[in-house]
Amino acid sequence: MYSTARQNIKTQLVLFKTLAANPKFWLIVSTDILLLIVAHYLANVIRFADNLAALDFFSFSFSTILLITIKIAVFYALGLYRGMWRYTSYNDILNIVKGTVCAAGIVIIILLFTNRFQGYSRSVFILDTLLTFLLISGHRVAIRHFYQNMQGPRKLFSKNRVSRKKRLLLVGAGAYAEKVMREIGDNTDLPYVVVGLVDDDPQKTGMKIHGIAVVGLIQDLEEHVRRVKAEEALIAISSISGSAMQRVVECCQGAEIPFKVLPGIGEIIDGKVSVQAMRDISYADLLGREEVRLDQKEIGSYLCDQVILVTGAGGSIGSELCRQVLRFAPKQIILFDASEENLYSIQMELQHEHQYYAIRTILGKVQDQGLLELVFQQYQPAVVFHAAAYKHVPLVENNPWQAIYNNVFAAQLLIEASIVHGVDRFVLVSTDKAVRPTNVMGASKRLTELLMMAYSMEKWDGSFCPARRRFENNNSDIFSSGMKASCHNTIFMAVRFGNVLGSSGSVIPLFKRQIEMGGPVTVTHQDITRYFMSIEEAAQLILQAGAMGQGREIFILKMGEPIKIAEMARDLIKLSGRQPDTEIEIKFTGLREGEKLYEELITEGEGIIETKHEKIMVLQGNSLTCSDLYIGLEELKQKAIAHDCHGIKDVLQQLIPEYTPDYKAESIKTEKKANHYV
Numbered sequence: 001m002y003s004t005a006r007q008n009i010k011t012q013l014v015l016f017k018t019l020a021a022n023p024k025f026w027l028i029v030s031t032d033i034l035l036l037i038v039a040h041y042l043a044n045v046i047r048f049a050d051n052l053a054a055l056d057f058f059s060f061s062f063s064t065i066l067l068i069t070i071k072i073a074v075f076y077a078l079g080l081y082r083g084m085w086r087y088t089s090y091n092d093i094l095n096i097v098k099g100t101v102c103a104a105g106i107v108i109i110i111l112l113f114t115n116r117f118q119g120y121s122r123s124v125f126i127l128d129t130l131l132t133f134l135l136i137s138g139h140r141v142a143i144r145h146f147y148q149n150m151q152g153p154r155k156l157f158s159k160n161r162v163s164r165k166k167r168l169l170l171v172g173a174g175a176y177a178e179k180v181m182r183e184i185g186d187n188t189d190l191p192y193v194v195v196g197l198v199d200d201d202p203q204k205t206g207m208k209i210h211g212i213a214v215v216g217l218i219q220d221l222e223e224h225v226r227r228v229k230a231e232e233a234l235i236a237i238s239s240i241s242g243s244a245m246q247r248v249v250e251c252c253q254g255a256e257i258p259f260k261v262l263p264g265i266g267e268i269i270d271g272k273v274s275v276q277a278m279r280d281i282s283y284a285d286l287l288g289r290e291e292v293r294l295d296q297k298e299i300g301s302y303l304c305d306q307v308i309l310v311t312g313a314g315g316s317i318g319s320e321l322c323r324q325v326l327r328f329a330p331k332q333i334i335l336f337d338a339s340e341e342n343l344y345s346i347q348m349e350l351q352h353e354h355q356y357y358a359i360r361t362i363l364g365k366v367q368d369q370g371l372l373e374l375v376f377q378q379y380q381p382a383v384v385f386h387a388a389a390y391k392h393v394p395l396v397e398n399n400p401w402q403a404i405y406n407n408v409f410a411a412q413l414l415i416e417a418s419i420v421h422g423v424d425r426f427v428l429v430s431t432d433k434a435v436r437p438t439n440v441m442g443a444s445k446r447l448t449e450l451l452m453m454a455y456s457m458e459k460w461d462g463s464f465c466p467a468r469r470r471f472e473n474n475n476s477d478i479f480s481s482g483m484k485a486s487c488h489n490t491i492f493m494a495v496r497f498g499n500v501l502g503s504s505g506s507v508i509p510l511f512k513r514q515i516e517m518g519g520p521v522t523v524t525h526q527d528i529t530r531y532f533m534s535i536e537e538a539a540q541l542i543l544q545a546g547a548m549g550q551g552r553e554i555f556i557l558k559m560g561e562p563i564k565i566a567e568m569a570r571d572l573i574k575l576s577g578r579q580p581d582t583e584i585e586i587k588f589t590g591l592r593e594g595e596k597l598y599e600e601l602i603t604e605g606e607g608i609i610e611t612k613h614e615k616i617m618v619l620q621g622n623s624l625t626c627s628d629l630y631i632g633l634e635e636l637k638q639k640a641i642a643h644d645c646h647g648i649k650d651v652l653q654q655l656i657p658e659y660t661p662d663y664k665a666e667s668i669k670t671e672k673k674a675n676h677y678v
Contacts, residue, residue: 032136033068043131104125172197173201178210181209197214222251305329307379307382311385312386312389319342335360340363343361367413381421382424383424387429389406397439397592408447411451422489428492493554495554510522519585522588636651
């Protein structure tokens, strides 16, 4: 205890020396002393206005010196001289109240014990306390006002002190808009000045936020833009549906004013809204997905202070998983990716944008068993998110052996390594294309789901276990010291969802490039539909599902209503400021290899159950055992080595009866057509 107190005293002395070396510290203290003298003098003037000459000079001097000494000491103890007064806040004013009252109380107690308050007026000390608060806090507020409105002494006397700022009209008059206005007021470097607000609530019209009026309704935006001479609009609404966003966008386009939007809370890692985060409207805004409700405590229970391994960490989903995992203070994140560029990009982002340095980058392929062994032995991850996969349907359809290597066997090795090294939770990122697959990509992901469920119930009691057989030679010490148990403890689960907006291989980046080039925008079929959600929403729900799993589940994310790709193309063309079908042509090119008109999230017969989370469902379908899959996997390996396209698809059909290879589907159509004419 003595050493701790000694250390605290030493720390305070160092802090005081640092403050004393700053001339501004002495300027503020001197100003406060002058204000305290004025406050005490005015208190006496108010109290003894009729008989000021009778005031005892000795008593006045003693009480003034005592008050200054005690108040300055209390103010210093409360940290009032360590603040930057240009940023005076509510907490600073509260500390001034505390310091003023506390100092007055100490002075009164001292006078009571020394001379029982004889010769002093109690009302003087009450008035002194009030005047001290008004003068000291007024001084601080005046400093803040000076820096905010006069932009500091340097800018005050600068030749170009009046900078040109855009006149900004805020769409929305709620909490989001208030935060925007506060930031613009605090940060004079921002190139905006708010000139008005509009809102859908007629009762807000005429009301003011930080002195700026709500000028009217959103539907009359064109008139309000002209009246307040706005140069740009900012959509500052925290929660807005897709249809409402479309209506606001149409109003902005009708008013012929540039417009931007603030990202939703789900898109921001630290949850803080900033004007500097404002961006152009994206299709995700028109989609209007509701903000995801996360059970922070439940997710934190399996991520906090744990080593997390993310495969495909540089990809769309993998990188967003890394960003979202940061919110739960992991001990370390292992970034595993085969793409040098993607891996470097997410590494630099985490280090320089999020200031997170407890990361390790692994450049390589998941199907490299030796590398997997090294990673698991060295870092001992507790949670694995497997997001690495080939997913581009036409490319995988024409190169099916790569789907077998990268989607199936890589996942199998990762599952086995997780079992052998005692990983707590394994989350497989799957896809809606695994449901009644019509392409190799979907079939390979369905086979991966089956593998996950098979290994989840695999025993370690001497029956068939490829994980044990494959790894036991390299891990004899592990098996001899605890892996004799009849079951492993790794909890396996998969998360199945549809397309994510803006991911690599997504149609949106393609459409944007085509629009920039003047068209045409190519859509495969006029009736083709897909499920969509934002990357942020998908990653957040994957984390939530990872906390809910008990073993062998396939979680399904509720994707909302399917969206027609042709309508999506039209909306993107409108967002670019052009007109579909007239300025930019939409061209239909026909379905590609293995492509379906409609995607599904469940197969008929799969038992689906609601969970406690409104956006997550779960199914526990029938599964094969590792023994059942063994022969088929061996055949797949041989066909992949031989680059036998049809052979791979035939074996996949044997393992997944609901899968129909494209060449067989085409022959069935031809046969039906021939029978129809006969």
